[in-house]
């Protein structure tokens with residue numbers, strides 16, 4: 034792979050910013066509701082955001098100094114003044130309204146009104162919840178950590194959840210959040226977003242206590258295959274037992290026709306069969322064949 038290599042400080046901040054946004058993506062969006070010390074509601078999206086701890090329950094988002102003129106934002110001033118914020122999640126059903134709320138309206142403007150959101154009183158903190166959002170987290174601000182003084186510098190707003198509200202409509206019958214029902218949006222670089230439901234969602238089950246044999250134990254024939262991908266090989270390497278030759282031969286009792294394929298030396302057809310078996314959920318059988326090859 035030919036690489037573009039960047040030394041921060043040697044390119045304009047706005048360009049570095051875009052490379053970071055495009056690479057560290059998709060990012061969840063904190064729809065941050067705050068209130069000024071005079072009682073003026075404020076709402077803005079922040080995608081320099083994530084969860085960092087469950088006990089205590091900590092969310093962190095960053096309100097950056099503007100790259101263009103090094104000014105700071107209403108949300109930052111409000112959390113400095115009041116120490117409270119409600120972080121709401123962003124679903125596809127109101128993503129355009131969320132985008133409208135990101136316009137740099139003055140501090141006197143209430144983005145709930147501008148972008149058509151319904152303010153819902155919180156139980157513990159003063160800022161409103163966004164009624165349209167399926168998950169609303171009332172937070173107190175534990176700490177604000179400025180990361181620099183120049184344009185583009187972040188200010189980490191470290192928040193502790195004191196109350197969490199989850200719409201029952203987004204829960205499965207087992208009471209867990211269903212990705213298709215919550216239908217979250219993620220932010221990427223430039224004007225790109227991702228909708229995290231439907232075909233975009235993939236289930237990858239990896240038991241952390243199941244010690245897979247690893248790539249280093251894979252038979253050389255498949256490891257060096259130009260056909261099988263890293264993802265396919267990983268499904269063989271995740272199996273916890275490498276069959277010996279005798280165990281592997283058992284597969285030929287069910288499929289004597291595979292003996293012919295093995296003896297033919299047609300590696301491409303063999304690797305295609307291994308691929309099909311992996312795709313069909315028969316990785317153990319695929320590994321038996323790989324051992325015999």
Ligand SMILES: Cc1cc2nc3c(=O)[nH]c(=O)nc-3n(C[C@H](O)[C@H](O)[C@H](O)COP(=O)(O)O)c2cc1C
Nearest residue numbers: 077078079080081095096097106107108135136137
């Ligand atoms: C999806 C999305 C994510 C954003 N993420 C951030 C962010 O992480 N940090 C930031 O400083 N600005 C971010 N912005 C820009 C702010 O939302 C924008 O500057 C807004 O006007 C700030 O509002 P405020 O002054 O009311 O806090 C984002 C905008 C959008 C649309």
